[in-house]
Amino acid sequence: MAPPEESRDTGRFATLVGRFAPWLAALGRLTRHQVRFTLLLIGAGWGTLRESLRPNSWRRPVIYEFRATLRQVIGGGFLSIVITATLAGLMVVSQAAYWLGYAGMAQMTGSILVSVLVREISPILVGIILMGRSGMLSLTEIGMMVLGGEVRGLQARGIDPFLVLVMPRTFAFTVGGFTLGMIFAVVSLLMGFVVAHASGAITSSVWTFFFNVLAAMTTWDYLVIPLKFVLVGFFVGLGACISGLTVSSNDTMATIMPRGFARGIMLVLVVNILFMLDF
Amino acid sequence: MAANAPLLELRDAVPSFEESGLMPAPYNLRIMPGECAVIDCRDFERAAMFADLCTGMIPLTQGSIKFMGLDWSTLYDRQLNALRGRIGRISRHGSWLSLFGTHLNIMLPHLYHTTDPFEHVVRRATELGHTFGFPGLPITAPDRLSGADLARAACVRAFMGRPDLLILEDISDMLPEETVLPFFETMTAARDRGCGVLWFVRSSAAWHAYRKAVNIHMRLLDEGLFSLRVV
Numbered sequence: 050m051a052p053p054e055e056s057r058d059t060g061r062f063a064t065l066v067g068r069f070a071p072w073l074a075a076l077g078r079l080t081r082h083q084v085r086f087t088l089l090l091i092g093a094g095w096g097t098l099r100e101s102l103r104p105n106s107w108r109r110p111v112i113y114e115f116r117a118t119l120r121q122v123i124g125g126g127f128l129s130i131v132i133t134a135t136l137a138g139l140m141v142v143s144q145a146a147y148w149l150g151y152a153g154m155a156q157m158t159g160s161i162l163v164s165v166l167v168r169e170i171s172p173i174l175v176g177i178i179l180m181g182r183s184g185m186l187s188l189t190e191i192g193m194m195v196l197g198g199e200v201r202g203l204q205a206r207g208i209d210p211f212l213v214l215v216m217p218r219t220f221a222f223t224v225g226g227f228t229l230g231m232i233f234a235v236v237s238l239l240m241g242f243v244v245a246h247a248s249g250a251i252t253s254s255v256w257t258f259f260f261n262v263l264a265a266m267t268t269w270d271y272l273v274i275p276l277k278f279v280l281v282g283f284f285v286g287l288g289a290c291i292s293g294l295t296v297s298s299n300d301t302m303a304t305i306m307p308r309g310f311a312r313g314i315m316l317v318l319v320v321n322i323l324f325m326l327d328f
Numbered sequence: 329m330a331a332n333a334p335l336l337e338l339r340d341a342v343p344s345f346e347e348s349g350l351m352p353a354p355y356n357l358r359i360m361p362g363e364c365a366v367i368d369c370r371d372f373e374r375a376a377m378f379a380d381l382c383t384g385m386i387p388l389t390q391g392s393i394k395f396m397g398l399d400w401s402t403l404y405d406r407q408l409n410a411l412r413g414r415i416g417r418i419s420r421h422g423s424w425l426s427l428f429g430t431h432l433n434i435m436l437p438h439l440y441h442t443t444d445p446f447e448h449v450v451r452r453a454t455e456l457g458h459t460f461g462f463p464g465l466p467i468t469a470p471d472r473l474s475g476a477d478l479a480r481a482a483c484v485r486a487f488m489g490r491p492d493l494l495i496l497e498d499i500s501d502m503l504p505e506e507t508v509l510p511f512f513e514t515m516t517a518a519r520d521r522g523c524g525v526l527w528f529v530r531s532s533a534a535w536h537a538y539r540k541a542v543n544i545h546m547r548l549l550d551e552g553l554f555s556l557r558v559v
Binding site: 108109110111113117190194197198199201202203204205206207208209213 | 379380383385405408409410411412413414415417419421422423424425426427432436437439440441446
């Protein structure tokens, strides 16, 4: 006797599902794997902000960790920032002053410098230095602590690793990002002025030069430039800490470092691109 | 917590095998305030896992574990952390952060869980350090200390801050001979004020001198936890 029509349809459907299910599962796994870090970052970012508002979260070891990381971020990155800012200043400011003067558009120097150097290049370079000098260090330290069982040891003593490691370090990176960013902006402009003045491309005084730069800044620039430095610092710090905290037992230094570096670069660029789209 | 309530109580607690590697057998244990339970276990890792189980770090598939009358599985993160802050613990592995000096490692739980003035914490840690044979508090990184000094430091940290429960993994092979008596004395003093003790040992030599003061003697095997007669 032939099977009824309904039963035949169900069988066909089951065969179809059986054929495509592994593909769908693989696609789902890939999607979840790809967005996992983004979702973790959003959740941890929100958690960091929320926890930081509770006075109870800022206990003595947390404050100690914040200070130690801040010292490391600013102290460790200071020289690199000054050197990079000097090189960037030599290149960008002197070139801009020279070519704008050559084109008879010397009055545009301030606005070009604000747009190119301070608003676009500085946050990216500061973010990369922050990540290379301090982010990778945090990533390795926390990753090794997870693999060595020290993070579990902290939990066993009732010490929340998120409060003691992630939150203070993220805020130290945030403050460090702003500080180093401001140092970068000032040093790069100053060094550029020195070279351009020495070569005769700029004849005005340093005060006039800085006055022109400040006059070229819009109200948005006063908001966006510090915000970029702050957000770059926040996400580089958070990304490094979260990447370290989520290492698996299969990970080694050889897998942790490249992954952390790629994520850090991606975060720096994403923050800058988001601002570029909006403003 | 009621005065006559158990301090730590495992009632048919079956740990999740996937998360712990402990056999999914029902574990039963009850420690009253001031009692000392010695658990024979030759395997360090199994002892550490059982210690984690008692501190609510391993999920259960059935049964319950209560500490000071509170079921670990019903508490939120902040409550869990606060409750774990009342446990003094000696661990063999993964308990020292190389980020800080040993002195900060020792004081870290106390500084985190309490608001005691820093000077008091340092004074108390230094006193305990003297008890366990340190000239003061070691400030070098833990990975630069010898095994014996780390064992002393582990004792100082575990006894800091009047814990309600002591979970002591066996460090008798690292603890110097002259520190054994202060260890017993400090443990007895803690028990006298109502602190329970869960003490993992690998051989009878580790607790032989203290056997008369032990209330519970059990053996932790692959198959579960078995009571033994206190000798």
